Amino acid sequence: MAIVLGPNQYGKAEVRVVAVDRSTPRHTLVDLNVSSALRGDFSAAHLTGDNAHVLTTDAQKNTVFAFARDGVASPEAFALRLATHFAGSYPWISGARVAVESYGWDRIAVDGAPHDHAFRRAGGEVRTAVVTADDGDLHVVAGLTDLVVLKTTGSEFWGFPRDAYTTLKETRDRILATAVTARWRYTGTGLDWHTTYDTVRTTMLEAFASTHSLALQQTLHAMGAAVLETVPEVAEVRLSMPNKHHFLQDLSAFGLDNPDVVYHADDRPYGLIEGTVLRDDVPAAEVAWQGTPGFV
Numbered sequence: 001m002a003i004v005l006g007p008n009q010y011g012k013a014e015v016r017v018v019a020v021d022r023s024t025p026r027h028t029l030v031d032l033n034v035s036s037a038l039r040g041d042f043s044a045a046h047l048t049g050d051n052a053h054v055l056t057t058d059a060q061k062n063t064v065f066a067f068a069r070d071g072v073a074s075p076e077a078f079a080l081r082l083a084t085h086f087a088g089s090y091p092w093i094s095g096a097r098v099a100v101e102s103y104g105w106d107r108i109a110v111d112g113a114p115h116d117h118a119f120r121r122a123g124g125e126v127r128t129a130v131v132t133a134d135d136g137d138l139h140v141v142a143g144l145t146d147l148v149v150l151k152t153t154g155s156e157f158w159g160f161p162r163d164a165y166t167t168l169k170e171t172r173d174r175i176l177a178t179a180v181t182a183r184w185r186y187t188g189t190g191l192d193w194h195t196t197y198d199t200v201r202t203t204m205l206e207a208f209a210s211t212h213s214l215a216l217q218q219t220l221h222a223m224g225a226a227v228l229e230t231v232p233e234v235a236e237v238r239l240s241m242p243n244k245h246h247f248l249q250d251l252s253a254f255g256l257d258n259p260d261v262v263y264h265a266d267d268r269p270y271g272l273i274e275g276t277v278l279r280d281d282v283p284a285a286e287v288a289w290q291g292t293p294g295f296v
């Protein structure tokens, strides 16, 4: 019996690239998850560890970012460009598979008008409701999870202390993105639930879009405060907001500039900003929150 190497492929999976077009005040963005896999003669690497035929997965990742610098017309066009490039790059590479997932973003509407640089990820969010009956009282906590929002500008972060381990650069313009988990406690039990839910959700979205952010903490507070100001029947709002970091990708090694166009959307670790915004004249009802996993 001989042991032989069967079909194989290798590549970089899930390169998270975000490309922003800021050429006009009305920004557009493309948010992709790109995976490449190469096929061909890679037997030496498998059999002896000879990497002479291995176009590194690191280079494949870099190619995705570098190609995004020229714009991503469509997932299909981008995948075609990448696959053609990889398949033609070395004689021993016979083929390439490039898979692109494209995440849709809708503009957040503020006073009914689509915002220039604030977006909401299409789909995915979940509406929640928890009712607690306790000693004859009924408490209603409504909420939502995974309302993913992003601003391509209108966000700064600076003025923080610098200890021995602080390396973060101050920024006056960054991408701000988060997946909002929110719960809010109603004082009443006979509200128009759909209408009130829609009002709370819209109010949070508008506050996210309209607040010029100096910190995600400030945006969190602005969103909770806007809900309390708009909906008198809400007693408190609890928010959990991961800071979904977008790092400007350094393209200088490929002779390319990157004037705030191509970002790496990092999924972990992430800052986790959590807080409660409440009225001080409404009695607390801690029982309403019992059994809630995590902060919210």
Ligand SMILES: O=c1[nH]c(=O)c2[nH]c(=O)[nH]c2[nH]1
Pocket: 157, 168, 214, 215, 216, 217, 243, 271
């Ligand atoms: O809005 C932010 N709040 C922070 O607390 C923080 N920390 C950090 O590294 N980046 C940010 N951004």
